[in-house]
Amino acid sequence: MTDTTPPLDITTVSTTPFPDQRPGTSGLRKKTRVFMQPHYLENFVQSVFDAIREEIGGFAHQTLVVGGDGRYYNRPAIQTILRLAVANGFGRVLIGRGGLLSTPAMSAVIRRRSALGGLVLSASHNPGGPDADFGIKYNIRNGGPAPEGVTESIYQRTLNIAAYRTVTVPDIDLDHQGETTIGRTQAIVIDPLADYAAVMEDLFDFGALRKLFRSGFRLIFDAMHGVTGPYAQELLEKRLGAPAGTVIHGAPLEDFGGHHPDPNLVHAAELVAAMAERDAPDLGAACDGDGDRNLILGRTFFVTPGDSLAIITEHAQRSIPGYRTGLAGVARSMPTSTAVDRVATALGVPCYETPTGWKFFGNLMDAGLCTVCGEESFGTGSSHLREKDGVWAVLCWLSILAATRTSVEKIVQAHWERFGRSYFQRYDYEDLDVKQATEMVAVLRTKLTTLLGTSLSGSRITVADDFGYKDPVDGTVTERQGLRIVLADGSRIVCRLSGTGTEGATLRVYLERYQKDAVNEGIEQVLAPLTHVALHLLELRERCGRDKPTVIT
Numbered sequence: 001m002t003d004t005t006p007p008l009d010i011t012t013v014s015t016t017p018f019p020d021q022r023p024g025t026s027g028l029r030k031k032t033r034v035f036m037q038p039h040y041l042e043n044f045v046q047s048v049f050d051a052i053r054e055e056i057g058g059f060a061h062q063t064l065v066v067g068g069d070g071r072y073y074n075r076p077a078i079q080t081i082l083r084l085a086v087a088n089g090f091g092r093v094l095i096g097r098g099g100l101l102s103t104p105a106m107s108a109v110i111r112r113r114s115a116l117g118g119l120v121l122s123a124s125h126n127p128g129g130p131d132a133d134f135g136i137k138y139n140i141r142n143g144g145p146a147p148e149g150v151t152e153s154i155y156q157r158t159l160n161i162a163a164y165r166t167v168t169v170p171d172i173d174l175d176h177q178g179e180t181t182i183g184r185t186q187a188i189v190i191d192p193l194a195d196y197a198a199v200m201e202d203l204f205d206f207g208a209l210r211k212l213f214r215s216g217f218r219l220i221f222d223a224m225h226g227v228t229g230p231y232a233q234e235l236l237e238k239r240l241g242a243p244a245g246t247v248i249h250g251a252p253l254e255d256f257g258g259h260h261p262d263p264n265l266v267h268a269a270e271l272v273a274a275m276a277e278r279d280a281p282d283l284g285a286a287c288d289g290d291g292d293r294n295l296i297l298g299r300t301f302f303v304t305p306g307d308s309l310a311i312i313t314e315h316a317q318r319s320i321p322g323y324r325t326g327l328a329g330v331a332r333s334m335p336t337s338t339a340v341d342r343v344a345t346a347l348g349v350p351c352y353e354t355p356t357g358w359k360f361f362g363n364l365m366d367a368g369l370c371t372v373c374g375e376e377s378f379g380t381g382s383s384h385l386r387e388k389d390g391v392w393a394v395l396c397w398l399s400i401l402a403a404t405r406t407s408v409e410k411i412v413q414a415h416w417e418r419f420g421r422s423y424f425q426r427y428d429y430e431d432l433d434v435k436q437a438t439e440m441v442a443v444l445r446t447k448l449t450t451l452l453g454t455s456l457s458g459s460r461i462t463v464a465d466d467f468g469y470k471d472p473v474d475g476t477v478t479e480r481q482g483l484r485i486v487l488a489d490g491s492r493i494v495c496r497l498s499g500t501g502t503e504g505a506t507l508r509v510y511l512e513r514y515q516k517d518a519v520n521e522g523i524e525q526v527l528a529p530l531t532h533v534a535l536h537l538l539e540l541r542e543r544c545g546r547d548k549p550t551v552i553t
């Protein structure tokens with residue numbers, strides 16, 4: 001065969017490093033204008049390519065997937081990434097139509113199409129717009145977030161980068177499926193829904209869910225103008241027959257309608273209000289900007305993420321065909337409530353405790369050690385993919401409701417009656433002075449050894465440490481993942497600084513108290529003694545001048 005493709009005009013552009021491109025808990029997240037600076041995105045993407053090229057030789061036979069949550073700068077960023085991918089010699093680049101791919105859909109596409117990896121453009125639940133936030137994360141061949149070894153190697157390259165490679169070609173049409181050949185690269189605009197929907201059809205009993213909706217069951221799904229609107233419309237309204245209008249705020253918008261696409265009681269206020277009405281639907285749900293987080297509500301009833309994880313684990317085998325053969329194990333991030341641990345014990349399966357961030361679950365799932373996993377930050381998922389998955393969580397709850405034919409509240413009550421209840425809350429203190437906040441945590445860290453064995457609010461401290469994790473699969477050790485104080489009665493105080501912010505520092509204080517029998521008490525009242533101790537130990541007011549949290553979730 002003769003090669004008829006015209007020679008490409010590949011340019012090598014000189015650049016200088018940006019010192020601030022170390023990926024955090026979930027990729028590189030910055031103010032949008034930081035990303036819009038000349039060379040900023042290019043430097044990072046070239047560094048990703050350089051870091052991964054080493055391990056595989058070249059890209060000629062490799063596929064890269066690109067897509068984002070639709071926020072401001074998504075489209076120009078995709079065109080830039082495509083040019084770099086062409087200049088770096090990728091064989092194929094798959095792009096979600098409209099530039100859209102939810103984070104879990106990215107995971108599905110990488111896995112089903114045997115891609116080398118993918119770049120997701122999102123700052124998740126952070127607001128979007130020229131004065132808001134933007135982000136980029138790299139997912140590896142298993143479909144999951146790059147582990148620390150990879151992100152560190154990317155970061156090292158960003159510190160030494162001298163040039164990137166790009167081509168001068170016109171923008172491609174992102175809005176229609178089809179194929180464009182650019183040099184030796186095929187750029188293919190794909191249906192962003194197909195792979196993901198196929199994974200869902202494999203796991204869930206769509207017939208049973210259609211029957212549920214036919215029986216008059218009502219759901220509101222708030223897509224918060226993030227990327228899940230089209231996914232929810234396709235799956236819930238089209239394939240499962242939920243009435244039109246079940247999905248609200250379903251159109252992806254560059255600024256998420258001016259809101260934070262953050263599915264919690266504060267930011268999903270409209271949904272919360274709808275679920276408090278007398279004639280409220282049976283289930284209320286919301287997802288974040290990139291579709292990996294979820295909020296689950298019953299009528300005037302909030303299911304905490306820790307309880308949701310425990311309840312999905314409890315019911316999966318019975319209610320969802322994809323888990324018919326049982327679960328291999330479960331995993332949760334360290335700050336997440338211990339509710340799921342008790343279900344794991346009852347099921348006779350192991351429960352792993354990992355640092356914050358989905359990347360730590362990947363090895364466990366790849367090795368077949370865990371099936372379901374979750375985080376307190378409204379993230380649940382399973383080994384069907386390697387990302388947390390908001391729409392999946394909603395389909396799990398629909399399946400549990402279809403199997404039990406009872407209400408969300410009754411399912412949670414039954415869980416508490418059987419296992420007891422982990423009262424859990426997270427206090428976030430945003431926009432603290434970075435130096436003061438770092439010092440505050442450092443000072444508490446030095447006090448931990450003297451706390452061990454002493455008594456706090458009537459119970460002895462049995463663990464006081466900075467959480468470290470040794471990955472059971474590859475032995476990687478990750479230190480300093482959060483200060484924890486555990487009491488003999490199972491109560492816990494956990495403090496850590498966020499790794500996803502774009503401005504100042506955010507302190508997260510996680511509070512948990514377990515009660516076997518008294519399961520219907522006021523949460524504030526149950527947690528008050530712990531809250532008091534936590535703030536006192538941190539000397540929050542003295543060191544950071546803060547009394548009240550920015551948000552409680």
Ligand code: VG1
Nearest residue numbers: 025026124357358375377498499500
């Ligand atoms: C937060 C959450 C963490 C989650 C991460 C990414 O990280 O606490 O559980 O994995 O966001 O979620 P941090 O470091 O700010 O506490 V998402 O939906 O932004 O990809």
Ligand code: CO
Nearest residue numbers: 124288290292
């Ligand atoms: Co997210």
